Amino acid sequence: MNSEEFYYCPRCSHQLELRSWEGRLRKICPACQWIGYENPLPCAAALVLNASGEILLVRRGVEPARGEWALPSGFMEIDETPEQCCLRELEEETGLKGKVIRLVGVYAQSSARYKKVLIVGYEVEARGKPSPGSDSQAVAFFPPEKMPPIAFSSHRHLIEDFLISKNRRFQNKGQSRKEGQKAVSQAGEKQAGKTRWKDRREEGRKGERKNE
Known part of the structure; x- marks a missing residue:
């Protein structure tokens, strides 16, 4: 208010x-x-990847930033959760039904019209072919390195944070795989050492029996 x-x-x-x-x-x-009290208005935004790792953007059909590219997003209704708002806006602007995967981040942005808005950003899984909704001029997937200018700084930060966390998870997964391979290798070497020691002990016992 x-x-x-x-x-x-x-x-x-x-x-x-x-x-x-x-x-x-x-x-x-x-x-x-x-x-x-002066309170920011809550919004939700959806970050959707396709199978090629491209990010879904909409060309806005309404102000603010009419004609510019942004993530599917919008204001929360009084009876919604942030997740519900995110999925509703995604469907309204792109025609896609989705499922929230995880929270990416929460961002505050100044607004000439609303003074300040609070954007809750989610990674969303959605399948199908997107099509522009009533408040979108166009929808399209873009590779991260070839995206057009993004209208809102909060959306840019959301995309940046998502890509950073995605790369970190990939690196950690690779590191975990290497650590797992190392652990398996070490376990194999340890087991092989036990086997060699057991074989030598058996050979020693056989030699003792022959001498008897």
């Missing part, structure tokens, strides 16, 4: 006063003690 738009209390209609509260100047109602 943007309290700058209020001159009278939305609860009791008394004229608001500007007072210091919790270290900030806020509009407060002296009659019913209503306080006008």
Whole structure:
């Protein structure tokens, strides 16, 4: 809620006063003690990869940033969770039904229209051929190294964080595989050493029996 738009209390209609509260100047109602807090608007964004590792983008058909490319995203409704908002916006803008895989990150961004928005970004699995929705001019998959300029800094950071974590998981997986191979190799060498020691012990016993 943007309290700058209020001159009278939305609860009791008394004229608001500007007072210091919790270290900030806020509009407060002296009659019913209503306080006008300035809160960011929550949004959700979907990051979808296809089988080729390309990222799904939409060319926005509405303001802000009409005609520019961005991730499928939008504002949360009052009865939604961030995950539900993410999947709804994905379907509305691209026609794809998806499944949330994981949270990528949460990002704050200044907005000329809304002052500040809070974007919750998810990796989403979706199959099928995307098509533009009513508020999208176009939809397309792009390789990470050939993406067009992204409209919102929060979306750029989300994509960057996703690619970094994806590369890290791949490297860790490779490292884990190497460690596993090393462990198996060491276990094999250890077992082989035990076998050689056992064989030598048996040979020693056979030699003792012959001498008897």
